[in-house]
Amino acid sequence: MNVTQRKTHAIISAAKADEARAIATVALAFASDPMMRWSFPDPEKYMAVVPDFLRAFGGNAITHGTADVAGDFSAVALWLPPGIEPDGEAMGRIIEAHMPPENMEDGGAIVEQMNKFHPHGPHWYLPLIGTDPSHQGKGYGADLMAHAIWRCDESGLPAYLESSNLANVPFYERFGFKVMGKIQHGSSPQLTPMLRPAR
Numbered sequence: 001m002n003v004t005q006r007k008t009h010a011i012i013s014a015a016k017a018d019e020a021r022a023i024a025t026v027a028l029a030f031a032s033d034p035m036m037r038w039s040f041p042d043p044e045k046y047m048a049v050v051p052d053f054l055r056a057f058g059g060n061a062i063t064h065g066t067a068d069v070a071g072d073f074s075a076v077a078l079w080l081p082p083g084i085e086p087d088g089e090a091m092g093r094i095i096e097a098h099m100p101p102e103n104m105e106d107g108g109a110i111v112e113q114m115n116k117f118h119p120h121g122p123h124w125y126l127p128l129i130g131t132d133p134s135h136q137g138k139g140y141g142a143d144l145m146a147h148a149i150w151r152c153d154e155s156g157l158p159a160y161l162e163s164s165n166l167a168n169v170p171f172y173e174r175f176g177f178k179v180m181g182k183i184q185h186g187s188s189p190q191l192t193p194m195l196r197p198a199r
Contacts, residue, residue: 031046125161152196156199
């Protein structure tokens with residue numbers, strides 16, 4: 001593991017052996033997330049399938065050494081480096097098998113809108129960042145973001161994310177992200193696409 005110091009907490013890079021622990025932290029963090037629970041509202045199904053969904057969405061960060069961890073896995077950020085994408089096929093299979101049928105049409109429209117906003121040139125993408133609810137308020141998320149923004153600036157590339165909780169938009173704005181628009185369809189909660197230009 002590579003250790004760097006940013007602000008208050010040490011940030012480590014999760015290794016492949018840490019994958020289950022990192023994914024578990026993110027699953028806990030998203031247990032009350034509006035979009036995640038709209039997609040997987042049944043608690044039993046959430047616990048059973050969401051770790052696999054999160055692994056498909058952001059697990060490539062672990063493979064490429066860009067999964068950042070703070071506070072002994074109290075908080076995790078899964079950043080996908082330029083040219084690396086989520087496993088869309090695996091995500092699609094999980095959604096088709098487990099999303100409530102009445103949400104499927106709206107879910108497909110959400111994916112189409114996400115694709116329209118997503119940058120096409122080289123960029124850093126943050127599909128997932130979260131803190132175990134029992135450790136929120138300790139500054140782990142801010143330190144993870146500061147570390148990642150430093151890395152983005154070192155590479156001279158923009159950063160992109162979709163905030164799945166409107167309450168988190170001001171947090172991302174503090175780090176230079178700008179709202180690009182709104183992603184929403186039918187009964188779905190809102191996703192907020194946000195871009196931080198290259199610096």
